[in-house]
Amino acid sequence: MQTNHLHKILSNSLPEDQILSRPIDRYGFAADASFYRLIPETVVQPKTEDDIRNLFRIALETWQPIVFRAAGTSLSGQSITDGILVDISRYWREHEILDGGEGIRLQPGVIGAHANMHLRPLGRKIGPDPASINACMIGGIIANNASGMCCGVRHNSYHTLEDIRFILPNGHCYDSRDVEAAEAFRNTESELAATLGSLRDRIRSNPELLAKVRGKYRRKNTTGYSLNAFVDFDDPFDIFCHLLVGSEGTLAFISDVTLRTLPDYPEKATALTVFQSLEEAVNSVGPLQEMGAEAVELMDRASLRSVENQSGVPQEIRGVSETAAALLVEFQAETQQKLAEFINEGEEWISGQMLELSTGFSTEQNYRDRLWKVRKGLYPSVGAVRKAGTSVIIEDIAFPGGGLAAATQKVRRLLDANGYEDGIIFGHAKDGNLHFVIAQDFDREGTTRYENLLNDIAELVVEYGGSLKAEHGTGRNMAPFVEAEWGPELYNIMHRLKQAVDPENILNPGVILNENPRVHLQDIKSMPEVDPIVDQCVECGFCEPACPSRDLTTTPRRRIVIQREIARLSTGSSEEQAVAKSLEQDYLYEGVDTCAADGLCGTACPVDIDTGRLMKDLRRESKSPIQRRCAGMVERNFGTVTRLIRFGLSVAVEIQGVIGQKRWLRMWERFNRWSSGAIPAWNRYIPVGYRGALSPSNGETEKPRVVYFPSCLTRTAGNFPGERSDKSVDDSFARVLQRAGISYIVPPNVADLCCGQPWNSKGYIGAYKTMAERTMNSLWSASRGGTIPVVCDTSPCSHSLMQYSKILKGKFLERWKKLYFRDIVEFLHSEILPKLHVRKVPGLSVIHPTCSTEKMGQTDLMKSIAEQCTEQAIIPEHHGCCGFAGDRGLLYPELTNSATTGESKEVRNLEKVSGYYSSSRTCEIGMSDAVGKPYRSIVYLVEEASRKI
Numbered sequence: 001m002q003t004n005h006l007h008k009i010l011s012n013s014l015p016e017d018q019i020l021s022r023p024i025d026r027y028g029f030a031a032d033a034s035f036y037r038l039i040p041e042t043v044v045q046p047k048t049e050d051d052i053r054n055l056f057r058i059a060l061e062t063w064q065p066i067v068f069r070a071a072g073t074s075l076s077g078q079s080i081t082d083g084i085l086v087d088i089s090r091y092w093r094e095h096e097i098l099d100g101g102e103g104i105r106l107q108p109g110v111i112g113a114h115a116n117m118h119l120r121p122l123g124r125k126i127g128p129d130p131a132s133i134n135a136c137m138i139g140g141i142i143a144n145n146a147s148g149m150c151c152g153v154r155h156n157s158y159h160t161l162e163d164i165r166f167i168l169p170n171g172h173c174y175d176s177r178d179v180e181a182a183e184a185f186r187n188t189e190s191e192l193a194a195t196l197g198s199l200r201d202r203i204r205s206n207p208e209l210l211a212k213v214r215g216k217y218r219r220k221n222t223t224g225y226s227l228n229a230f231v232d233f234d235d236p237f238d239i240f241c242h243l244l245v246g247s248e249g250t251l252a253f254i255s256d257v258t259l260r261t262l263p264d265y266p267e268k269a270t271a272l273t274v275f276q277s278l279e280e281a282v283n284s285v286g287p288l289q290e291m292g293a294e295a296v297e298l299m300d301r302a303s304l305r306s307v308e309n310q311s312g313v314p315q316e317i318r319g320v321s322e323t324a325a326a327l328l329v330e331f332q333a334e335t336q337q338k339l340a341e342f343i344n345e346g347e348e349w350i351s352g353q354m355l356e357l358s359t360g361f362s363t364e365q366n367y368r369d370r371l372w373k374v375r376k377g378l379y380p381s382v383g384a385v386r387k388a389g390t391s392v393i394i395e396d397i398a399f400p401g402g403g404l405a406a407a408t409q410k411v412r413r414l415l416d417a418n419g420y421e422d423g424i425i426f427g428h429a430k431d432g433n434l435h436f437v438i439a440q441d442f443d444r445e446g447t448t449r450y451e452n453l454l455n456d457i458a459e460l461v462v463e464y465g466g467s468l469k470a471e472h473g474t475g476r477n478m479a480p481f482v483e484a485e486w487g488p489e490l491y492n493i494m495h496r497l498k499q500a501v502d503p504e505n506i507l508n509p510g511v512i513l514n515e516n517p518r519v520h521l522q523d524i525k526s527m528p529e530v531d532p533i534v535d536q537c538v539e540c541g542f543c544e545p546a547c548p549s550r551d552l553t554t555t556p557r558r559r560i561v562i563q564r565e566i567a568r569l570s571t572g573s574s575e576e577q578a579v580a581k582s583l584e585q586d587y588l589y590e591g592v593d594t595c596a597a598d599g600l601c602g603t604a605c606p607v608d609i610d611t612g613r614l615m616k617d618l619r620r621e622s623k624s625p626i627q628r629r630c631a632g633m634v635e636r637n638f639g640t641v642t643r644l645i646r647f648g649l650s651v652a653v654e655i656q657g658v659i660g661q662k663r664w665l666r667m668w669e670r671f672n673r674w675s676s677g678a679i680p681a682w683n684r685y686i687p688v689g690y691r692g693a694l695s696p697s698n699g700e701t702e703k704p705r706v707v708y709f710p711s712c713l714t715r716t717a718g719n720f721p722g723e724r725s726d727k728s729v730d731d732s733f734a735r736v737l738q739r740a741g742i743s744y745i746v747p748p749n750v751a752d753l754c755c756g757q758p759w760n761s762k763g764y765i766g767a768y769k770t771m772a773e774r775t776m777n778s779l780w781s782a783s784r785g786g787t788i789p790v791v792c793d794t795s796p797c798s799h800s801l802m803q804y805s806k807i808l809k810g811k812f813l814e815r816w817k818k819l820y821f822r823d824i825v826e827f828l829h830s831e832i833l834p835k836l837h838v839r840k841v842p843g844l845s846v847i848h849p850t851c852s853t854e855k856m857g858q859t860d861l862m863k864s865i866a867e868q869c870t871e872q873a874i875i876p877e878h879h880g881c882c883g884f885a886g887d888r889g890l891l892y893p894e895l896t897n898s899a900t901t902g903e904s905k906e907v908r909n910l911e912k913v914s915g916y917y918s919s920s921r922t923c924e925i926g927m928s929d930a931v932g933k934p935y936r937s938i939v940y941l942v943e944e945a946s947r948k949i
Contacts, residue, residue: 003041006084009062010044013054018045020087023579024586027565028558029085032069033540035391035440036077036476037525040067040085047091052253053171059084059506060169067508068249070108070139072557073132073541075394076475077523078144078248078511086253088139090551097122098258103162105258108139111545112146116264117877125264127155130471131376134604135542142257144473145222145246149375150295150330152431153219155262156471158226158245163258166244169502174237177258182237195500196236199493203230209490216486220398220433220470222246224482224512225494243497248473249508251501265332267339270368273350274304274317274326274357278412278425281325282405284353285429288329291345297328297375298429300412306424307377311608312370320356327429328375330368331361339363377606378426379437379540386439388529392538393440393450395477397461398433398470407464411436414460418453433470442524451521458484476523479514528567533614534560536607543601543611548883548899553590556601556611562587563614592618593677594895596885597761598851620763631764635771639751642716646689653688653721672893680890685928687921690718692728697745698738706822707782708733708744709801711794712754713921720934729793729921732943733824739946740835744791747782755792755800756807761886769807776804776812779819786818791827793939795919796886798823799852825853825919828942829861838869838945843914845870845941846907848927850920851881862919865938869945870914878902884926900930907931917941 007021020026020043030039041064046052059066065083072079072089079085092109101122106115112133116125128141129148136146142164147156165175172188174181186193203209210231217228229242244251275281278300288296301324308318317326331342343361350358362368379394386392399407408425411434415423420438427434440450458481461468468485469478483491498505498513510519529535543556554562562583569580597612623631634641656664661684668682694710710730718728727735737744747753753775759768779790779801792798804816822831845866849859859875866873883889883899907916908931916935918924924935 006041009058014051023582024590028554028562031525031539031561032072032074032079034075034077035393035525036080036523038080038082038523040081041083043085043087045087045090049167049173049255052167056169056171060504065509066506068253070137071135071541073136074140075472076477078473078475101261103258103260105256106138107256108254110138112136112141119261123264124261126259127151127160127262128157135545142245142254143248147220147471160260161245162260164241164244165256166252166254168252169507176241182235185237192500193236196239200230220431221467222471222473223467223469223485224474225497248511250512265334267333267336268330269339269343269361269363270330270371271361272326272328272359272371273355274320274324276354276356277323278325279405281327282408289430292342293329294332295330296430299326299426300424302424303378303426307374312373314370316357324356328371388535389527390439390441391527394435394437396435396470396472398467399464401432403464404432410460414456419449447521474512476511477520479512480517480520526568528564530563530567531614534609537609543604546600546604548596548881549594549895552895552898553594559591559611594892596881596883596888598881598885599855600851600881603855616763620765623763631759631767635767638754642712645716650689677891681893683929685720685925687717687720690716692731694730698743704745704788705742706744707788707790708746709790709792711792711797713794717921729937729939732939733793736832736943740832745782747778749778753778755797757800758886772804772807773812776816780815783819789820789822791822793824795823795850795852799856823856825858825862829865833868836946841870841914841945843912845873846913846916847873847875848879848918850918850923853919869941876903876906878906882923882926884922886922889926896926904930915941
């Protein structure tokens with residue numbers, strides 16, 4: 001069906017803004033985390049269950065396949081389609097804590113880690129704990145029957161399901177919380193209920209089938225449908241509710257679930273132990289499991305090699321031998337005493353082993369996070385080191401515990417025999433669950449190699465009575481092998497189930513059940529080379545929750561996907577080239593202009609891909625010679641420019657007071673729209689011009705303790721209109737320094753200096769480099785050749801100064817290496833507060849960490865400052881990039897409006913708030929406008945708390 005025709009049909013039942021039919025939408029959603037690609041006819045973002053019913057009706061009327069996507073982190077092609085793709089990540093994010101945290105009701109768009117975040121204050125967590133939990137959503141967690149590192153079989157999605165609400169393809173909705181739902185289901189869906197009863201009896205009456213079903217689910221198994229539902233439950237309604245777990249969107253739409261939660265034990269200890277061989281590591285799993293280890297994660301030497309050079313990964317693993325293999329072991333306990341018992345037993349056992357390396361059991365959170373980074377980043381990390389243009393494939397299999405050691409060795413030999421010597425093996429060893437990851441070139445020879453490998457793996461797994469899919473779902477990649485694992489009769493039962501529920505086969509057709517023996521070799525995603533920054537990307541989607549534009553335009557993953565589509569289509573037919581041109585035109589706003597370039601996507605990415613760097617490069621390429629000359633002129637006359645801005649801000653605020661704020665805001669909003677973002681918008685919290693006059697020094701000028709570098713934001717933007725305080729940030733910081741007995745000096749030509757971030761973010765690299773060199777020279781002189789630390793009062797500027805190695809060269813770079821930069825947050829926490837007498841300010845302080853604060857790892861320090869200075873301090877659960885990004889929030893105010901939605905809603909509901917704090921004036925402007933309360937520098941809080949009573 002033509003996209004335009006389908007769009008017209010959909011628009012008769014859904015609002016236009018929920019139907020995404022432009023090429024940039026369709027091609028942007030064409031890929032998930034798997035190595036498959038299908039271009040949807042249209043993408044729809046429903047808000048209500050009525051929307052879902054309308055989509056089912058339209059799909060049936062138009063014979064269009066319909067596929068539901070949550071986070072799109074599925075690894076086997078479960079969340080792509082050439083029909084109607086239903087994106088439920090946008091609106092389905094509600095949750096409800098039940099019974100003091102014993103249960104939690106979740107809509108399918110809730111991120112798994114967010115569910116745990118809501119439960120953490122109550123000491124609870126959800127059972128499933130997949131490695132992708134920071135990105136994957138409840139819809140996918142349930143649809144794939146996710147498990148993960150610690151939960152094993154007992155606490156996976158299936159076994160922790162309490163209730164479920166779903167809509168069948170016929171539009172009928174049922175909720176297991178309703179005591180009458182089971183009877184209504186049996187009466188209204190009488191044929192389906194009868195079929196379910198018949199299939200139940202068929203399995204139970206056959207001892208061989210019954211034994212096979214029971215045996216298969218004693219270990220992890222997500223191949224095919226959850227046939228254990230026919231054994232575990234009697235009522236057809238209960239059976240169907242549990243068949244939905246692991247059904248991969250092929251039976252119904254799940255609109256919410258209630259999960260039973262688990263204790264989130266506060267005491268944890270983690271160790272990395274490296275054995276001399278893979279066999280020794282696997283043979284050690286049993287003893288560790290018997291000791292009570294909650295997690296035992298296996299990693300072969302190739303796995304360790306793929307991550308050993310990444311930032312944050314312990315350096316110790318780099319020196320282990322080529323035959324080595326590691327176990328990441330974690331104990332968890334409710335009390336320190338119980339954890340100490342686990343640690344003692346674990347350490348005693350380790351001391352008796354012939355190990356190449358053991359980190360010992362650590363309870364320190366940061367170090368434990370570093371150890372887990374080794375394990376959780378393996379899949380994307382292999383993708384990062386693969387040959388450009390190849391795909392990365394991960395499959396997961398499970399073996400009975402007794403055969404794990406031998407089976408693991410055989411998997412290694414199969415990889416080597418089929419030409420995958422660089423493939424890695426890792427997994428949840430205590431569950432007999434192995435993952436293998438390979439880099440794959442899908443030319444004719446490569447496709448044959450891959451086909452042979454899967455055939456060999458399938459034969460091996462069936463021989464051992466294992467699972468071809470342990471936790472990732474069947475998908476397209478294993479659909480041809482479902483019958484081989486389950487046998488003809490149980491495979492036929494699965495077909496009868498699908499036919500009874502979805503006779504028209506509109507729900508995710510071809511996933512789980514597929515009669516095409518080569519479907520796993522079709523619709524392969526090509527990976528054209530685009531840019532060294534992003535060619536490493538495997539499109540896993542881990543970056544998306546951190547992106548401030550995710551609900552407005554697009555995400556880092558889709559930015560990369562679209563860039564690859566442009567590269568792919570630009571060399572194709574004339575029709576494809578026309579599509580590429582359309583993508584390029586829309587990409588300017590969707591991809592480039594509305595990218596905050598905050599770098600948080602890089603912190604969420606296991607291989608540190610900062611998509612914002614690519615957007616900056618594209619901005620640079622789009623600049624005309626005239627624009628570059630203007631940027632250079634601003635850089636050369638920066639002192640004059642800042643004075644003009646200060647004057648302009650003050651005059652504008654005065655005019656606003658005369659004509660009225662509403663009229664003033666409407667006027668600038670029109671200017672902004674008329675100019676398509678070229679003229680900035682205005683908001684209620686644009687400050688007056690800076691009116692301070694900071695002293696160039698205090699105390700001893702010959703032996704100052706620090707160089708204070710007030711940012712250009714501090715020197716330009718003063719207080720908010722009507723703000724009572726007459727103090728500026730620099731004045732408040734000077735007072736704090738004086739109280740702490742710390743002398744400072746300010747660079748003499750500070751009015752002409754800037755960290756250079758404004759030019760860098762806009763792509764004016766020449767002006768950025770020149771400003772960086774001038775600032776570097778001044779700070780070198782003021783710091784006495786690097787003997788005095790440099791403190792900046794604005795976190796993004798501090799971070800920018802710390803990144804000068806990317807732009808400076810020669811003597812400038814050598815001097816920069818000798819300087820010691822300190823951000824205001826770290827300096828207040830480590831140097832100022834210990835020297836002050838503070839009294840806690842009454843009330844609650846709300847903290848908004850900037851993106852730079854996050855990237856510098858200082859978020860906890862910022863909260864600690866607030867906790868020392870106020871009675872109570874919080875960082876909102878939904879905090880993130882505010883999207884203001886220097887001036888993005890003025891040029892594209894819709895970006896900040898979208899980015900702050902969750903955080904501002906949470907903050908507005910707080911009571912007894914005494915102050916709102918951050919560490920960047922632009923972020924403070926954005927958050928103030930979003931919340932309707934003035935955000936100020938955290939320096940003000942320290943200054944207020946340290947005043948003499």
